[in-house]
Amino acid sequence: MSSQATSTGGAAPEAAPVALAVTGISKSFAGVHAIRNLSFVARKGEATALIGPNGAGKTTVFNLVSGVYGVDAGAVTVNGVDVTHMPSRRRIGCGIARSFQNVRLMDHLSVLENLLVGQHIRAASLTDLLTPYRLFPNHRWRQEARQALADNGLERYANETVSGLPYGVRKRVDLVRATLAGASILLLDEPAAGLNPSETNDLRDHLNLLVAQGLTLVIVEHDMHFIDSICSNVVVLNFGEKIAEGPLSVVRQDPEVRRAYIGDGEN
């Protein structure tokens, strides 16, 4: 079980296999370093938090891992496959899917149709492409999507057009869509932002369930209580660099972390 394949120190005591490894990645935009020589791993069946002040580079990490941008240096490995130079479109096939901080659903489609798009990687055959699923209300892909909505208490929105829905609902649909790719690693960018306390509780239970099922989560979140109840490992970014890593209770005592958060009102 001991996989010491990565260079990051201070891993969990009984280390599970590495699902996602980010090794020495850097990225700058027009000469400004957004990410600088960042390394961390997310282990299988665990939730890893990526935290840091606004503009620290958290979303950029997700963009680099999912391939929206290419890295300037370093490597990204997903389930043992080096995806550093793989086109973004093919990375989901390696078992990694993501949600978006600023909800990116297809506005003119219904909730159910958005989820069907999320299933694409598992429904990519020519038969799937040309089956008139809309003529069959109980077609298996629709059933599956409806079930996923029911699991999240969202079934009543199935046929609503996305653009008319409240932010909290769209945020949760964005997450459900990410889960429907059948990926083993999920990158979730502020999944609890804009949710009310009861919705946040439901989300926490749902994410813990996913972890219990063996999924690997990487969660960007500002709500420390939320992180505390899900994530076993926390990576702290500041100005694109990792300044601390470990369990939340340890990390939040770190003087550099406290300094980074001064005035941020979070710690």
Next chain:
Amino acid sequence: MSGYLTGVLVVLAFNVIAAYAVYLPMAAGQLNLGIAGFMAIGAYGAAFLTNEYGWSMLAAVPVASAAAGLVGLVIGFPVLRTHGIYLALATFALGQVIAAVFLNLEVVGGAAGYTLSAYAGPYVVFAAAIGVVLVMLYLSRTRFALYLTAVKSDPTVADLMGISVRGVQVAAFALGAMVAGFGGAFYALHYNFVEAQHFNVLLSVFTVLYVLFGGAQTVWGPLAGAMFFTLAPEALRFGEQWRYAIFALFIILFMAIRPQGLITTSLFQGFRRRSNEASP
């Protein structure tokens, strides 16, 4: 059916087919301003094959449409690298080039035009248009149509979901070209005469207008747009001199008030919700 009515309905049939040829790429967010060029390929293809080789319509039409689709496929790859106004310009130029080629092609009569001996009657043309509508309705029920909307709506996210954005766009463009060729083939066979000048910019622009007016969000939009544009000017015949001015004014006002077109997804959702409320 009176000769006048039949004539109008035949024009409607051709306009409906052309509208769907523009609709397919537009559903994926691509403006094809050169649709007339692909119609010309279908028209000249069917004319040439029936005239020179004595092919039956049954063989000539599919081959001529496939040729238009193939040109769309081959040209779609480089052309769809461009976006927005550049894509519009590229497809516009493409349509012009294709028409110019036929204009100078002596084997098909050049500028004098080309007369056909095979003939497709009005009912054949109606059947062709109905066939196109049915195929489009079928496609609109598939994942392919879903991906067209997804690619148009957010190409970055569609790509991250594993959808080949370029693949979908090129497929839509080529399929549209094929539909245009199909319509062009029947156009030639019905009127028994083709001339390159017919496949001009105005034809392309008008067809785009049908789709914009009807709405590109749903599969019904192009049908509604083509019907409106074909039938409304006929209905306005009482004010002969002013009818095009009145018509144009109406279009401008309409597009200002409802830029998303006549038929939209929210319109359908409104219907659905109302019928849900009606049933217990």
